[in-house]
Structure formats: C-alpha cells, structure tokens
Amino acid sequence: MDPARPEDETGRSPGGRPHRRSHTTSADVARYAGLFAQRTTVMRSSAMRDLMEITSRPEVISLAGGLPDTSTFPPDSFAAQMTRIAQESSAKALQYGPTEGFAETHEVIEEVMRAEDMRPDPGDIVVTTGGQQALDLICKTLLDPGDVVVAEGPTYPGAVPVFCSYEADTRQVEMDDDGMRVDLLEELLAELDREGRRPKFIYSVPTFQNPGGVTLALERRRRLVEIAREREILIVEDNPYGLLRYAGETLPTLYSLDGGDYVLYVGTLSKILSPGIRIGWVCAPPPVRAKLVLGKAATDLCTSTLSQYFVREYFAEGDWLAYVDELRDVYRSRRGAMLRALASYFPRQATWSQPDGGLFVWATLPDYIDTTDLLAKALRENVAFVPGAAAYADGRGSGSMRLNFSAQTEEEIVEGIRRIGAVVGEQVGLYETMTGSFEVVQPEEQDDPSTSSAARSGGDGANPGPASGDVLPFHRKPLRD
Numbered sequence: 001m002d003p004a005r006p007e008d009e010t011g012r013s014p015g016g017r018p019h020r021r022s023h024t025t026s027a028d029v030a031r032y033a034g035l036f037a038q039r040t041t042v043m044r045s046s047a048m049r050d051l052m053e054i055t056s057r058p059e060v061i062s063l064a065g066g067l068p069d070t071s072t073f074p075p076d077s078f079a080a081q082m083t084r085i086a087q088e089s090s091a092k093a094l095q096y097g098p099t100e101g102f103a104e105t106h107e108v109i110e111e112v113m114r115a116e117d118m119r120p121d122p123g124d125i126v127v128t129t130g131g132q133q134a135l136d137l138i139c140k141t142l143l144d145p146g147d148v149v150v151a152e153g154p155t156y157p158g159a160v161p162v163f164c165s166y167e168a169d170t171r172q173v174e175m176d177d178d179g180m181r182v183d184l185l186e187e188l189l190a191e192l193d194r195e196g197r198r199p200k201f202i203y204s205v206p207t208f209q210n211p212g213g214v215t216l217a218l219e220r221r222r223r224l225v226e227i228a229r230e231r232e233i234l235i236v237e238d239n240p241y242g243l244l245r246y247a248g249e250t251l252p253t254l255y256s257l258d259g260g261d262y263v264l265y266v267g268t269l270s271k272i273l274s275p276g277i278r279i280g281w282v283c284a285p286p287p288v289r290a291k292l293v294l295g296k297a298a299t300d301l302c303t304s305t306l307s308q309y310f311v312r313e314y315f316a317e318g319d320w321l322a323y324v325d326e327l328r329d330v331y332r333s334r335r336g337a338m339l340r341a342l343a344s345y346f347p348r349q350a351t352w353s354q355p356d357g358g359l360f361v362w363a364t365l366p367d368y369i370d371t372t373d374l375l376a377k378a379l380r381e382n383v384a385f386v387p388g389a390a391a392y393a394d395g396r397g398s399g400s401m402r403l404n405f406s407a408q409t410e411e412e413i414v415e416g417i418r419r420i421g422a423v424v425g426e427q428v429g430l431y432e433t434m435t436g437s438f439e440v441v442q443p444e445e446q447d448d449p450s451t452s453s454a455a456r457s458g459g460d461g462a463n464p465g466p467a468s469g470d471v472l473p474f475h476r477k478p479l480r481d
C-alpha cells in the first residue's frame with residue numbers, strides 16, 4: 001500500500017477519493033464472474049497485443065509485431081499536412097462524420113484499389129477503423145454462435161480472437177508454398193455437407209499471407225472463386241500487403257476475379273501509410289454493406305474524421321505510390337537479411353517460408369519444441385516472436401513461429417535471429433542428448449554439401465532441412481528479387 005495514500009477498508013483513501021487497486025483479488029473475480037456474457041468464456045486475447053508491453057522495452061528486439069516502419073514517413077510532410085487541415089478545415093475535421101466514411105475517403109480507396117487492378121463500385125465501400133474493425137463487423141453481421149468459418153491454417157493471429165468472440169466454429173485448411181490447399185478445402189466442404197452444415201464464409205489472406213508468408217497460386221484463386229459461386233458461400237479476402245511485393249509477378253485479387261458478388265474485400269492503409277490513423281475499409285454488395293453500416297454505427301458512429309482529413313490531404317499530394325516504393329525497398333532488404341540470418345543461425349531441422357512480399361516469415365521447428373515455451377526463453381535473451389499457436393483456433397501450430405522483418409533494422413534482425421537460433425539450438429541439443437537421436441544422422445547426409453552448415457549460411461536463404469512439426473512443412477524456393 002502506498003503510505004502516502006492510506007486507505008480504509010472500503011478501498012477509498014480518507015477524503016473519499018477512490019483510487020486504483022494494485023491487484024485484482026479472487027473476491028473481485030468472483031464478484032464479476034456471474035455478470036459476464038457466455039461468450040466471454042471463449043474470448044481469446046491477441047498474442048501480439050499481449051506481447052506489446054514487453055516488446056516495447058528498448059532492450060528487446062521484437063520480431064513479434066506486424067509493425068510497419070513509420071520512421072520512414074517524412075515528419076515535415078506530416079507537419080505540413082496537419083497544419084493545412086488546422087488552417088483550412090479545422091471545424092469539419094474535428095466534427096463527427098458519416099458512418100460509411102466521407103466520399104473523398106472513398107475516392108482515395110478506389111485509387112488504392114485501382115493500383116491492384118480492382119474497380120470497386122463506390123457505393124460498396126464502408127470506411128472502417130482499420131481492417132481489424134472490418135473483420136469484426138463482418139463477423140457481427142454474418143455469424144451466429146456455432147456457425148462455421150473456414151480459414152487458412154495458420155491464419156492471421158488477430159482474426160482468431162474475432163472468430164472466437166463471435167463463437168464461430170473455425171475450421172482451418174492447411175497451406176503449402178502455394179497458399180491454401182484448395183483440394184483440402186473441397187474435402188472439408190464435402191465433409192461439412194455430410195454434417196448438414198454450410199460455412200458462412202471462407203476467410204483468406206491470399207497475398208503474402210500473415211503469418212505464413214505464402215501467396216495463393218493463380219489456379220487456386222480461380223478455383224476458390226468458382227467454389228464460392230457454385231456453393232453460394234462468401235469469401236472474405238483480407239489484403240493488407242498486396243502492394244508490398246518484393247519479387248515475382250502480380251496476381252489478380254480474388255475480388256477482381258469474382259467482381260465483388262461473393263468476395264467481401266477488406267483493405268487498410270496501415271501497411272502502406274500508417275496504422276496509427278486506423279483507416280481500413282470493406283467492399284461488400286449492397287445488402288451486406290447495409291448491415292455492416294448498421295453494425296458500425298452501433299460500434300463507433302464513424303471512423304476518425306481527423307484521420308480521414310489527413311488521408312485526403314496526403315493523397316491529394318499525389319506521391320503515395322512513391323512512398324510505397326520506398327517501403328518496398330526497405331522491406332526487401334530486411335527480408336533478405338532475415339532469410340540469410342535464418343540460414344546461418346537456425347538449425348538444419350528448421351524450415352521456413354520464402355515470402356515474395358508482406359512482412360512475415362513462418363518458421364517451423366522440430367515438433368518436440370513448443371514455441372510458446374520457447375518464447376519465455378527467448379524473452380530472457382531480449383528477443384520476441386509470435387508463437388505459432390496464436391495462428392490457430394484449435395491449439396495446433398505449437399511447432400512454428402511468426403517472424404516479422406519490417407519493424408527492425410537489418411542489424412537488429414540478424415542479431416534477433418541469432419538469439420532465437422541460439423535458444424532453438426539449445427533445445428535441439430538437449431533433445432538429441434536425451435534421446436540419442438543425433439546418432440541416426442547418416443554419414444553420407446553429413447557429407448552432403450547441400451545440408452552442411454557452410455552451404456546453408458551461404459547466401460540465398462534456402463534451407464534444406466527436413467520438414468517437421470504438425471503444420472505447414474513449407475518447401476523452399478530460391479529467393480527471387
């Protein structure tokens with residue numbers, strides 16, 4: 001107890017001024033427990049949010065968050081844009097706005113979507129408070145408790161708490177190097193048919209998937225859209241990273257392949273401008289859009305007017321694609337640094353994805369390593385990642401981890417991977433000593449130059465170790481630039 005603020009038995013300081021408790025007691029828990037809605041029992045916290053406090057410490061190298069590098073945005077331009085707003089539109093920028101967003105914001109969104117060859121109907125757009133709110137509103141609009149949602153396995157770790165809080169029955173379909181295994185999706189849909197169940201929607205991050213780092217191949221995109229049409233199931237395409245391509249050919253979005261009948265498209269300015277402004281959007285056919293607007297009005301009335309004014313000013317300058325180019329250059333180099341560091345410092349039993357864009361690499365370790373336990377050890381070495389279990393609704397993923405390469409400098413990325421590699425190496429060594437399993441390595445395997453550590457640290461980030469773990473044994477492609 002703070003001796004400067006002695007309290008009486010009511011928890012109030014003498015003078016009646018209430019103050020915060022230093023901790024929650026079991027009596028507090030019991031007092032509120034009976035009041036909670038049933039759904040709170042299945043709510044889950046977000047692994048990234050949980051880690052934020054620890055990872056914000058300056059001594060921690062965080063490869064955990066999905067943070068873009070906002071230090072690349074020129075402060076002078078920001079100051080000039082905000083000054084113009086204050087001088088020219090102060091009263092309006094500080095006022096409430098329409099729930100669906102300003103027409104000028106819709107025009108910006110159309111321009112961003114056109115850069116990926118999409119032509120949305122302006123009447124289909126709702127501005128949201130980040131892509132995250134779009135996901136929440138979609139679930140609020142479409143899901144009753146127990147409804148089936150199909151997602152990739154692993155899926156965006158921030159979507160798992162959303163699906164859980166709407167009490168969805170989330171089924172996850174395995175991926176490989178080419179994204180979701182659409183053949184397995186069809187098997188799952190057939191199985192659900194037999195149970196008399198139909199998913200409300202299929203959630204996909206087809207391009208530079210978070211967390212998998214893989215991209216859905218064109219043929220699979222076409223088939224996925226066909227399946228949605230044939231079965232009249234909605235697809236939710238979440239595409240924060242489409243413009244952050246560092247290698248390879250651009251692919252059409254699911255939205256452009258479908259034309260917007262069965263695909264609800266979720267976009268955001270978080271990764272190409274700023275996550276702090278919280279501007280995202282959803283494009284949906286009018287009947288769905290109308291419900292989303294009702295849901296949004298109940299949640300927050302409207303998305304920040306001030307942020308929308310900033311976006312309008314920023315895009316009016318006409319340089320936004322040049323800034324995206326800059327980001328691409330920075331992230332491309334950081335991706336290279338991470339892939340080379342993985343090849344140098346991760347043991348040969350590990351595998352990882354080779355992303356052509358986006359912000360993440362997904363690494364899979366031998367299945368005797370639980371990455372949630374490993375994180376505690378890594379934090380002692382002042383380095384963080386997202387444990388793979390956060391990307392599954394059903395407890396799978398414990399052999400994998402998500403590694404971010406946008407938020408740290410190349411030097412920090414290399415050092416971070418070196419530290420994680422050291423804790424992984426310790427676990428592998430311990431396991432091999434305890435089980436004697438290192439003895440099974442054949443002499444010819446050891447002599448194979450492609451599996452020697454010298455070759456593995458040699459440059460392109462290709463990782464020839466055998467796949468293991470319960471999920472996603474990604475195969476390795478040569479790194480393309």
Ligand code: PMP
Nearest residue numbers: 066130131132156210268270280
């Ligand atoms: N979807 C995906 C796949 C994401 O990676 C993110 C952010 N990490 C979001 C949605 C939410 O982003 P925001 O709310 O900042 O737009």
